[in-house]
Amino acid sequence: MKLSKVEDARNPAHLHRTLALEMVRVTERAAIAAAEWRGKGDEKAADEAAVAAMKAEFDRVAISGRIVIGEGEQYECDQLYVGQKVGTGAGPEVDIAVDPLEGVTLCAKNQPDSIVVLAMAERGGLLNVARNDYMHKIAIGAAYPPGTVDIERSATENVTALAAAKGVPMSEITAIVLDRPRHAGLLEELRTAGVSVKLLSDGDVAGVIHAVNTEDTGVDIYLGSGGAPEGVLAAAALRCIGGHMQGKLILDTPDKRARAREMGIADPNRVYDVADLAAGDVLFSATGITDGSLVDGVRLRRDSIETSTVVMRSWSQTTRWIRARHAR
Numbered sequence: 001m002k003l004s005k006v007e008d009a010r011n012p013a014h015l016h017r018t019l020a021l022e023m024v025r026v027t028e029r030a031a032i033a034a035a036e037w038r039g040k041g042d043e044k045a046a047d048e049a050a051v052a053a054m055k056a057e058f059d060r061v062a063i064s065g066r067i068v069i070g071e072g073e074q075y076e077c078d079q080l081y082v083g084q085k086v087g088t089g090a091g092p093e094v095d096i097a098v099d100p101l102e103g104v105t106l107c108a109k110n111q112p113d114s115i116v117v118l119a120m121a122e123r124g125g126l127l128n129v130a131r132n133d134y135m136h137k138i139a140i141g142a143a144y145p146p147g148t149v150d151i152e153r154s155a156t157e158n159v160t161a162l163a164a165a166k167g168v169p170m171s172e173i174t175a176i177v178l179d180r181p182r183h184a185g186l187l188e189e190l191r192t193a194g195v196s197v198k199l200l201s202d203g204d205v206a207g208v209i210h211a212v213n214t215e216d217t218g219v220d221i222y223l224g225s226g227g228a229p230e231g232v233l234a235a236a237a238l239r240c241i242g243g244h245m246q247g248k249l250i251l252d253t254p255d256k257r258a259r260a261r262e263m264g265i266a267d268p269n270r271v272y273d274v275a276d277l278a279a280g281d282v283l284f285s286a287t288g289i290t291d292g293s294l295v296d297g298v299r300l301r302r303d304s305i306e307t308s309t310v311v312m313r314s315w316s317q318t319t320r321w322i323r324a325r326h327a328r
Contacts, residue, residue, distance in 0.1 A: 015092060015122060015281045020311050022061045023118055024322055027287035028307045030054040030100050030116040032326070034289045035298035035305075039110030046107045050100035050116060055079045055086070063087035066123070069097035069229040072131045082131075093123040097232050103202040106290060113203040113292035118285045119236035125280035126232055127272065128263040133228035134250040140221050141212045142242030151246040151271055155189045155223055162221055170194040176207050177224045186224055205286070206294045208234035212243030217293060225250060235277035237284045240312030241319055247272045282314040295321070304328050 033053035037046035051071060058065065065087040070080040080086075080098055087094075096118065101107060103114035119126065129135075138151045140162060148165045149158040155175075163170045171194045177183055179199040190197050198219060200207045204226040211222035222245075231247045238245050251257045251268040260268060287309040288295035296308035305326045312319045 015094065015120065015283060015313075015315075017313065017316070019061075019063070019092075019120065020283050020285070020313055020320075022063075023120060023283055023285040024287070024309050024311050024324075026054055026057045026061065027116040027118050027285045027309060028324060028326070029057040031287040031289045031298050031307055032305055034101050034107055034114070034116065035300060038107055038114075038290060038297075041108050043104045043108045047101045047104050051077075051079050054098065054100045054116070054118075058086040059088070061087045062091035063120075064089050064091055064093045065096050065120075066094070067098065068095045068126050068128050069232055070131070071098075071100070076131075082128075094120050095123055095126045096120050097126050097229065097236065099205065099229065099233060101289070102205055102230065102233075103289075106202050110290060111201065112290055113200075113206050113294065114289040114297070115203070115206060115292065115295065116287045116289065117205050117233050119233050119278065120283045121236070121278060122280040125278060125282060126236070127277045128265075129228040129232060129249065130256070130259050130263065131227075131229060133256065133260070134225050135228040135231040136225050136248045136250060137208065137231050137234075137245065138221070138223055139208045139211045139234070139238070139243060139245040141214050142244065144244065146244065148244070149221065149246075151248055155186055156193050158223070159190065159193055159195050159221065166220070171196070173220050174198060174218055175221045175223050176200060176211055176219045177222075178202075178204060178207065178226050180224075183224050190223070203292070204230035205234045205237070206292060208243075208245065209237050209241070209294060212238060212241065212245075232277050233284075235272075235274045236282045236314075237286075237312060238274045239278045239282045239314040240284055240317065242317075243274070245274050245277075247277060278314075280314075284312040286310050296323075301328070
């Protein structure tokens with residue numbers, strides 16, 4: 001569908017708003033496929049089902065797409081690998097980051113906050129990171145001045161500054177942290193400072209989004225390390241809804257640093273902000289597999305299937321929640 005001259009003048013970016021609905025169809029289809037495996041304890045089968053469904057739906061979308069963050073390298077997986085072309089080829093050139101099943105363990109155990117996540121940007125708009133790379137991350141809501149927190153400071157310094165900016169005692173600050181052994185020291189530091197901690201068993205992207213939606217979630221700050229791809233996906237969401245985030249890649253081996261150089265990362269110690277991770281016109285879509293605080297999970301009914309999706313766009317700063325019923 002061609003933009004009118006008026007729309008084209010108002011929207012210099014080339015991602016037409018109708019692509020948002022196409023993204024919803026992609027994440028919906030992957031979520032429905034994964035939902036068939038909820039609670040069955042087979043993480044591999046659930047992930048494979050989501051990947052196959054996502055790729056099949058991508059093949060129907062009128063884009064010239066390129067996967068920049070996916071399931072792995074071409075030699076590591078069959079579909080949605082880095083560099084793979086998706087879409088019909090007749091449409092805008094876009095880069096795509098996907099997590100067909102974020103919270104694979106959550107899905108296998110039928111626990112909250114398992115989602116399908118997809119971000120799309122103009123070509124070159126998403127930071128290229130390897131699937132197995134990790135990243136230090138910090139995120140807070142948009143209401144605070146830039147520089148309120150900094151990833152190079154200690155956790156105590158950051159929560160102290162955040163409490164001062166919010167005008168509350170430290171005991172009223174809540175941090176969200178992935179529940180991992182590597183965060184034992186961080187958790188001890190936060191609790192010693194008097195901060196309340198909400199632990200995530202999985203679901204890094206949703207965790208960052210929770211941290212910037214304080215009024216809805218009661219969470220003030222995200223701290224800790226997690227997957228670098230999830231950091232880029234979270235930044236794509238924050239480009240649309242607002243919020244401050246910094247990320248710093250953990251390139252602690254020669255092989256990781258060499259791989260990063262191949263992907264265009266010249267400075268292994270660089271601190272990235274939201275716009276560095278996801279630039280230009282950005283679209284973000286997430287569909288729930290299991291119920292969560294971001295979106296509801298898939299409802300498998302006798303004659304129909306219901307899905308719940310949040311879809312966002314950076315250019316218009318629009319967030320939509322879409323509840324759909326699909327014939328079964």
